[in-house]
Structures are given as C-alpha cells and as structure tokens.
Amino acid sequence: MTTIRGARDRARVEVTAAIKDEARKQLAAEGAVKLSLRAVARELGMVSSALYRYFPSRDDLLTALIVDAYDAVGTAAESALAAAPDPRDHRARWSAVCAAVRAWALAHPHEYALIYGSPVPGYTAPMDTVGPAARVGGVLISIVRDAYASQGLALPPLDEELRPEAHRLAADLAPGLPPAVVVTLVAAWAQLFGLISFEVFGQFNRVVEERDAFFAQAASRLAQEIGLRPAL
Secondary structure, rough: OOHHHHHHHHHHHHHHHHHHHHOOOOHHHOOOOOOOHHHHHHHHHHHHHHHOOHHHHHHHHHHHHHHHHHHHHHHHHHHHHHHHHOOHHHHHHHHHHHHHHHHHHHHHHHHOOOOOHOOOOOOOOHHHHHHHOOOHHHHHHHHHHHHHHHHEEOOOOOOOOHHHHHHHHHHHOOOOOHHHHHHHHHHHHHHHHHHHHHHHHHOOOOOOOHHHHHHHHHHHHHHHHHHHHOOO
C-alpha cells in the first residue's frame, strides 16, 4: 500500500506541475483574464472533469500560480541576502536584494504581472497568498533591523502630521523599528516596485537606455533615504 500511495503522490505532483506549466503558457499568451481550465485541460489532453480534481476552479489555479510567483521572487530576495559578502554593509545588502528582485521580474515578466500588475477582474486573493506576498518585504525589513541593531541606521525626518500613521505602520509592519524609518521603508518598497514595473511594462522604452546603471543608482538612493549608512 505504501508503494502504491507513493506512486500516486508522485503522479499527482507531476500532473499538478504540468497543469501549472500550461497555465503559465496561457498567462504569457493571453493574460490572466483569459485563463481557462478547459483550455488548459485541452492542451494537456485531459478531460475537464479530471483537471477539476486538481484545481476545482480557475480561481484555485490562479491562487496556486500567485503563491508560486510570490515564493519564487521571495526566494530570489532571500538568496541574494544570504549571499551578500559583508553582513555589515547594509547598503550593499539592500542593493543586492533589489537587484535580485529586478532580475527575477525581468526573467519572469508574466508571473511578475500576475502579482504586481493589474488585478484580475472577479478574483479575490485568499489569505493563502498573504505569507508568500510578504517575503520580499520581510527581507527588506530584516536589512533595516540589522542596521538599526548595529547603529548603521540614521533616523530620517518625520513630519508631525504623519506621526500617527507612522506609529500605526510601525506597529503593524515592523514592531521595534522607529516609526520614521518604517515610513521611509514603505515608501522605498513602493518606489522599488515602481521602478521595476516601469521597466517590465515598457515605460522606460526610448527613455532610459543604461538600465542596469540607472536601477543600481536608484536602489542605492532608496537605501540612503531610509537611513542605511555605508559600511565603514
């Protein structure tokens, strides 16, 4: 029985992977709005009723693709942080993570569009996506935490009218960090993905030519705005 169960489990994993691979091809060709379980089943030579045993609805398949994409970019960010040579150079660690996120986005534009592009009409992301979606943000927060703990962080200014919102953001997103830092960190996070989205979605065409250098300087400036000090 154990051998049979193991074979069934392996077969399920393989079929699930094939379904998701075909769905990603459809994303690239048609976009998330036109993703169809029937079309996926047809391309795989399956009957629709068989595919429904793996993904009961289009939204279930979309959720699986979204979680996979968030996990993939999260892994890229975490790997870049782990590979950074000097744990004391917080600006360099920040830049390495930003570069890794950009590289993943450029290599997987359709998956990036699924998680950071326009919402899919009629689809509401379930709680299953929250943890994976937070992975990149968690890496960026960890860099700032390390800098703060090692006195490698200069506190940015905070406008008085923003102080209540800053305290709320700090309590929700990064307890223990100064509210002024959390405000600039959230702004930097938004600007980072704005930069990447402009490049992925073509807004930099005929505008920015030296994009590697442009992005590297922009990411470094974001680190500076947060208050990350250069390594001594």
